[in-house]
Amino acid sequence: MSAHTVTIPRLETKRFLLREYRESDFDDFTAFYDTERSRFIGGPLTREMAWRGLAAHLGHWALRGYGFWAVEDKASGQFCGHVGLWFPEGWYAPEIGWVMMQHAEGRGVAQEAALAARAHAYGTLGWQTAVSMIDPANIRSIRLAERLGCSFEGVFDHSRLGPMQIWRHPPPAAVTI
Numbered sequence: 336m337s338a339h340t341v342t343i344p345r346l347e348t349k350r351f352l353l354r355e356y357r358e359s360d361f362d363d364f365t366a367f368y369d370t371e372r373s374r375f376i377g378g379p380l381t382r383e384m385a386w387r388g389l390a391a392h393l394g395h396w397a398l399r400g401y402g403f404w405a406v407e408d409k410a411s412g413q414f415c416g417h418v419g420l421w422f423p424e425g426w427y428a429p430e431i432g433w434v435m436m437q438h439a440e441g442r443g444v445a446q447e448a449a450l451a452a453r454a455h456a457y458g459t460l461g462w463q464t465a466v467s468m469i470d471p472a473n474i475r476s477i478r479l480a481e482r483l484g485c486s487f488e489g490v491f492d493h494s495r496l497g498p499m500q501i502w503r504h505p506p507p508a509a510v511t512i
Contacts (some may be wrong), residue, residue, distance in 0.1 A: 341397045346451045353404035363414045375470040415439035418448035427491040457507040468499040
C-alpha cells in the first residue's frame with residue numbers, strides 16, 4: 336500500500352509560519368483539547384479523540400483542497416495554535432477559523448494568521464465569501480471577528496455543537512488581499 340501525499344501550502348506573515356501539521360504538534364494539540372478552554376469547539380476531548388480531530392484536519396486538505404494550518408512562531412519555533420479554512424459536512428458555509436493555545440492569546444497571533452488565511456481563500460482559491468462560526472459565549476473570538484471586519488449575520492444550530500453565531504467576513508473587494 337502506498338501513502339497518499341497531500342500538498343499543504345505554507346503561508347508566511349511577518350511573525351508566523353502557517354504550515355502543515357507535524358506529529359510533534361500533537362502533544363500541544365492534545366493539551367488544548369484536554370482543557371475547559373476547548374468547550375467552544377466541541378471539547379474537552381480524550382487523547383484518542385484529539386488524534387481523530389487532528390486526522391480530520393489533515394483529511395480536510397485531501398477532500399477539499401484546503402484546511403487548517405499549524406501556526407508556528409518564526410522566532411521561537413513554538414506551536415501557537417491552528418488557523419484555517421473549514422467546510423466539513425453539515426457546516427453552514429465555508430469558514431475561516433482559529434484556535435489559539437493559551438500562551439498565544441493576546442499577542443495578535445490569531446488576527447495575523449486569520450488575515451493570511453483569508454487572503455489565501457480570496458486570492459488563491461477565489462472564494463467570494465466566508466464566515467466564522469463562533470460559540471455565543473466565546474467573547475474573545477467574537478471580538479476578533481469584529482476586528483477582522485466581520486458582521487453578525489445570525490445563528491446556526493449545529494447538530495453537535497449547538498447554537499453558533501455566524502460572523503460574515505467582508506467580501507474580497509472590501510479587503511486588501
